[in-house]
Amino acid sequence: MPVNLLPPEPADLLPVAGVRLGVAQAGIRKVNRKDLTVLLLDEGTSVAGVFTRNRFCAAPVQVCREHLAAGDGIRAMVINTGNANAGTGAQGLVDARATCEAMALLLKLQPSQVLPFSTGVIMEPLPVDRIVAGLPKALADANDTHWAQAAEGIMTTDTLPKAFSTRVDIAGVPVTVTGISKGAGMIRPNMATMLGFVATDAHIAPELLQSLTAELAEASFNRITIDGDTSTNDSFLVMVTHKAATPLITSLSSPEGLAVKAAMLTVSRQLAQAIVRDGEGATKFITIQVDGGKTTEECRKVAYAIAHSPLVKTAFFASDPNLGRILAAVGYAGIEDLDPTGIDLFLDDVQVAIQGGRHPSYKEEDGQRVMKKSEILVRVLLGRGSCTDTVWTCDLSHDYVSINADYRS
Amino acid sequence: MPVNLLPPEPADLLPVAGVRLGVAQAGIRKVNRKDLTVLLLDEGTSVAGVFTRNRFCAAPVQVCREHLAAGDGIRAMVINTGNANAGTGAQGLVDARATCEAMALLLKLQPSQVLPFSTGVIMEPLPVDRIVAGLPKALADANDTHWAQAAEGIMTTDTLPKAFSTRVDIAGVPVTVTGISKGAGMIRPNMATMLGFVATDAHIAPELLQSLTAELAEASFNRITIDGDTSTNDSFLVMVTHKAATPLITSLSSPEGLAVKAAMLTVSRQLAQAIVRDGEGATKFITIQVDGGKTTEECRKVAYAIAHSPLVKTAFFASDPNLGRILAAVGYAGIEDLDPTGIDLFLDDVQVAIQGGRHPSYKEEDGQRVMKKSEILVRVLLGRGSCTDTVWTCDLSHDYVSINADYRS
Numbered sequence: 001m002p003v004n005l006l007p008p009e010p011a012d013l014l015p016v017a018g019v020r021l022g023v024a025q026a027g028i029r030k031v032n033r034k035d036l037t038v039l040l041l042d043e044g045t046s047v048a049g050v051f052t053r054n055r056f057c058a059a060p061v062q063v064c065r066e067h068l069a070a071g072d073g074i075r076a077m078v079i080n081t082g083n084a085n086a087g088t089g090a091q092g093l094v095d096a097r098a099t100c101e102a103m104a105l106l107l108k109l110q111p112s113q114v115l116p117f118s119t120g121v122i123m124e125p126l127p128v129d130r131i132v133a134g135l136p137k138a139l140a141d142a143n144d145t146h147w148a149q150a151a152e153g154i155m156t157t158d159t160l161p162k163a164f165s166t167r168v169d170i171a172g173v174p175v176t177v178t179g180i181s182k183g184a185g186m187i188r189p190n191m192a193t194m195l196g197f198v199a200t201d202a203h204i205a206p207e208l209l210q211s212l213t214a215e216l217a218e219a220s221f222n223r224i225t226i227d228g229d230t231s232t233n234d235s236f237l238v239m240v241t242h243k244a245a246t247p248l249i250t251s252l253s254s255p256e257g258l259a260v261k262a263a264m265l266t267v268s269r270q271l272a273q274a275i276v277r278d279g280e281g282a283t284k285f286i287t288i289q290v291d292g293g294k295t296t297e298e299c300r301k302v303a304y305a306i307a308h309s310p311l312v313k314t315a316f317f318a319s320d321p322n323l324g325r326i327l328a329a330v331g332y333a334g335i336e337d338l339d340p341t342g343i344d345l346f347l348d349d350v351q352v353a354i355q356g357g358r359h360p361s362y363k364e365e366d367g368q369r370v371m372k373k374s375e376i377l378v379r380v381l382l383g384r385g386s387c388t389d390t391v392w393t394c395d396l397s398h399d400y401v402s403i404n405a406d407y408r409s
Numbered sequence: 410m411p412v413n414l415l416p417p418e419p420a421d422l423l424p425v426a427g428v429r430l431g432v433a434q435a436g437i438r439k440v441n442r443k444d445l446t447v448l449l450l451d452e453g454t455s456v457a458g459v460f461t462r463n464r465f466c467a468a469p470v471q472v473c474r475e476h477l478a479a480g481d482g483i484r485a486m487v488i489n490t491g492n493a494n495a496g497t498g499a500q501g502l503v504d505a506r507a508t509c510e511a512m513a514l515l516l517k518l519q520p521s522q523v524l525p526f527s528t529g530v531i532m533e534p535l536p537v538d539r540i541v542a543g544l545p546k547a548l549a550d551a552n553d554t555h556w557a558q559a560a561e562g563i564m565t566t567d568t569l570p571k572a573f574s575t576r577v578d579i580a581g582v583p584v585t586v587t588g589i590s591k592g593a594g595m596i597r598p599n600m601a602t603m604l605g606f607v608a609t610d611a612h613i614a615p616e617l618l619q620s621l622t623a624e625l626a627e628a629s630f631n632r633i634t635i636d637g638d639t640s641t642n643d644s645f646l647v648m649v650t651h652k653a654a655t656p657l658i659t660s661l662s663s664p665e666g667l668a669v670k671a672a673m674l675t676v677s678r679q680l681a682q683a684i685v686r687d688g689e690g691a692t693k694f695i696t697i698q699v700d701g702g703k704t705t706e707e708c709r710k711v712a713y714a715i716a717h718s719p720l721v722k723t724a725f726f727a728s729d730p731n732l733g734r735i736l737a738a739v740g741y742a743g744i745e746d747l748d749p750t751g752i753d754l755f756l757d758d759v760q761v762a763i764q765g766g767r768h769p770s771y772k773e774e775d776g777q778r779v780m781k782k783s784e785i786l787v788r789v790l791l792g793r794g795s796c797t798d799t800v801w802t803c804d805l806s807h808d809y810v811s812i813n814a815d816y817r818s
Contacts, residue, residue: 331465
C-alpha cells in the first residue's frame with residue numbers, strides 16, 4: 001500500500017507540445033504486460049540527463065552518456081522493463097546499441113539520436129529481437145496524451161504509476177511541465193532502477209539545460225532513499241521542446257527562469273517522493289530535515305545516516321518513539337568535530353531532545369502520537385551554522401524483507 | 410537461534426592470574442537479573458581501550474577515556490546492563506563518575522582507577538543508587554573462575570553468553586588469554602552496545618599496549634557489522650597482568666610478541682564473530698573477503714558496502730543467489746576509478762562472475778547450493794592490486810525487523 005499516493009488521473013497530465021509517448025507489449029519477460037515504451041521528441045528539443053554514480057553502471061546508461069555527448073540532437077527514447085541489461089559485459093553494449101539502431105532505422109534518425117533505458121532482471125542477456133519486434137507497435141501507439149500509459153509502461157514492482165503535471169505562466173504564456181517516474185522496487189532476481197523523465201515546452205536556452213538538470217536531480221531524486229542501494233541503471237532525463245511562444249529564457253535567475261525552474265522542481269520532487277511513497281513495504285513517508293549545519297553537505301550526511309539506519313527505520317515501522325536511535329545516527333554520520341551537547345531533535349512539533357539530552361518536558365506519549373502518523377517530519381538542529389538539507393525516506397517493514405527475500409517462483 | 414555458536418563451557422575458560430570477576434543482581438531495570446558485573450585487576454596491570462567513534466558517545470565512554478588518560482593504573486571496572494547512560498547530558502557524566510567514586514571507596518582506590526561501562530536503555534537517567542547498592546554483592550562474588558558468569562552478566566538481548574580462552578607457550582611458560590563480549594542486540598527502547606574485554610597474564614611492555622589494542626580491534630571488532638549502526642557505547646578493553654613468568658616482551662614483531670599477539674587475536678576474533686553469530690535475527694554467518702585492491706582501505710569499503718546492503722542481506726536470508734546485488738554494491742562502494750570489467754565474484758568455490766559479467770559456466774543451482782549453507786564465503790576480486798580485507802556479517806531476516814520493531818510491552 002503506497003503512502004498517500006493515488007494513481008494519476010490521465011486528464012490531469014497535460015500534454016507537452018513536441019513530446020509523444022507510445023506503449024506496447026513486447027513479451028520481454030512476461031506475456032500480456034506493457035513492457036516497451038517509446039518517447040518521441042520533435043526536432044529541436046534539448047535533452048540532458050544525470051545517471052547513476054554506480055561504477056557498475058548498466059550498458060544502456062553507458063550508451064545514453066555517449067549519445068548525449070555526441071550532440072546530434074536526441075529525438076527518441078526506448079524504455080524496456082523486464083531486463084536491466086546490467087552485468088551483461090560487452091554483449092550488453094552491443095545489445096543496447098542494437099536497440100538504438102533499430103529505432104533509428106524506423107524513424108530515419110542516426111542511432112546517436114536515440115537513448116536506451118532498461119530496467120528489470122540483471123545478469124541476463126537483453127532479448128533485443130523482442131524489443132525490435134515490439135517497436136513498430138509502440139510507435140503506432142505514440143500520442144501526446146499518453147503520459148499515464150507511459151507511466152504504467154515503465155513500471156516494474158511499482159504498485160502504482162507515477163506521473164505529475166503542472167503549468168506556469170511565463171510572460172502571459174502557459175508553460176507546461178509533465179513527468180513520469182518509476183522505482184524503487186526491486187524486481188527479483190534483481191535490483192531497483194529509478195527512472196525519471198520530465199518534459200517541458202519551455203523556451204530555455206539549451207546551454208542552461210545540463211546544470212538545470214543536475215540542480216533538479218540534486219533537489220529531488222538525489223534526496224530520496226529507500227534502502228541506500230544505488231542501482232546500476234538510475235537515470236533522470238529532462239526534455240525541453242521550446243514550443244511555448246515565450247521569449248528565450250537565458251538565465252535561471254531571471255523571474256521567468258526562476259518560475260520555470262520552480263515548476264520543473266515541483267514535478268521532479270513529486271515524482272521522486274512518489275517513489276518513496278511506493279517504496280517496498282513502506283507504511284510511512286518520512287521527511288528528514290537537518291538544520292543548523294556548517295555546510296549543506298554535513299546536513300545531508302546526517303540526514304542520510306538517519307534515513308539509512310535500519311534501527312531508525314524499524315522504529316518508524318513500529319510507531320515506536322525510540323528516538324535515541326536518531327541521536328546515535330547523528331553521532332556516527334561522520335562530522336568529526338560534532339558537539340553532541342549542541343543538538344536538538346523535533347518530531348513534527350514535539351521537542352524530543354535539547355542540548356543532546358532528553359527534553360525535560362518530553363513525554364513518550366507525545367512522541368508516539370507523532371510516530372503513528374503516516375507522514376512524519378524529523379528535524380535535527382545541529383547548532384553549528386545556518387545551512388540545511390532535507391532527505392525523504394520510508395520505514396523498514398516486514399514487507400520489505402518479504403519482497404526482497406521471497407525466492408522467485 | 411545463533412549461527413553455529415554454543416554457550417561457553419565454564420571449564421574451558423582459563424583463569425588469568427590477576428583478574429577476578431563478580432556478578433550481582435542490582436535491579437537496574439528488571440528484577441531477578443544479573444545486571445551488575447565487576448572486574449578486578451591486580452596492581453601493576455596494564456590496561457588500554459578503544460571506544461566508539463560515535464560523536465554522541467555515552468557518558469561512561471567519556472569517563473573511560475579520561476581515566477585511562479590519567480595514568481593512575483586501572484584496578485577495577487564496573488559494567489551495568491539495563492541502562493546505557495547515553496543521551497543523558499551533563500547528569501550522565503555526574504552519574505558515571507559517582508559509580509567510579511563508589512567503587513573506589515569500597516576498594517580504597519582513586520576514582521580514576523575505575524572504568525565504568527553501561528549498556529541498555531538510552532535517554533533515561535542511570536539509577537546510580539541501585540548500582541552503588543549492588544557493588545558490595547558483586548565484589549563479594551569476585552573470583553578468578555567467574556568468566557562465564559561475567560559473560561552472562563553483561564548480556565542484554567544476546568541470546569547466549571560469549572567467552573573464549575586460549576593458551577600459548579612463551580619461552581616454555583604457558584600464557585593465557587581469556588575474554589568476554591556482548592552485543593549487538595538492541596534492547597528496546599534502545600540501541601546496541603558492543604562490549605569486549607580481553608585479559609592476558611602475558612608480560613608485555615606496557616608502552617606496546619595501546620597500539621596492540623588498536624591493532625586487535627581493527628582485525629576483530631572493527632571488522633564485524635550487523636546493521637551498520639554504530640552504538641554510542643562500544644568499548645573494547647585489553648588487560649595485561651604481567652603475571653606469566655616469561656621475559657618481558659618488548660616487541661610485537663619478535664617470535665614471542667607475534668605468538669602472544671596471535672593468541673590475543675584468536676580470542677578477540679572469536680568474541681567479535683560470536684556477536685555476528687548471535688546477531689539479531691541472524692540465520693547465516695557471512696565472511697566477505699575482498700582481494701586484489703590497490704589499498705586495504707578500498708577493499709574494506711567494498712566489503713562494508715556488500716555487508717550493509719539490505720538487498721544483499723535479504724537475499725542471503727532467502728538463500729537466493731541474487732548475485733547482481735553484490736556486484737551493484739561493489740559498484741557503489743565509492744572507488745571512483747573502478748573498472749567493472751576487472752571484477753570476479755566467487756561464492757565459496759563457485760565462480761559467479763568473471764570480468765564483471767556472469768561466468769559462462771555459472772549455474773544458478775550451484776549458487777543456490779552455497780546460499781543454503783549457514784556459513785558462506787563471498788569473495789570479490791577487484792583485479793587492481795594485491796591488497797585484501799575481510800568483514801564478517803549476517804543476513805537480514807524477518808526476525809531482525811520483529812526484534813527492532815516490536816513495541817516494548
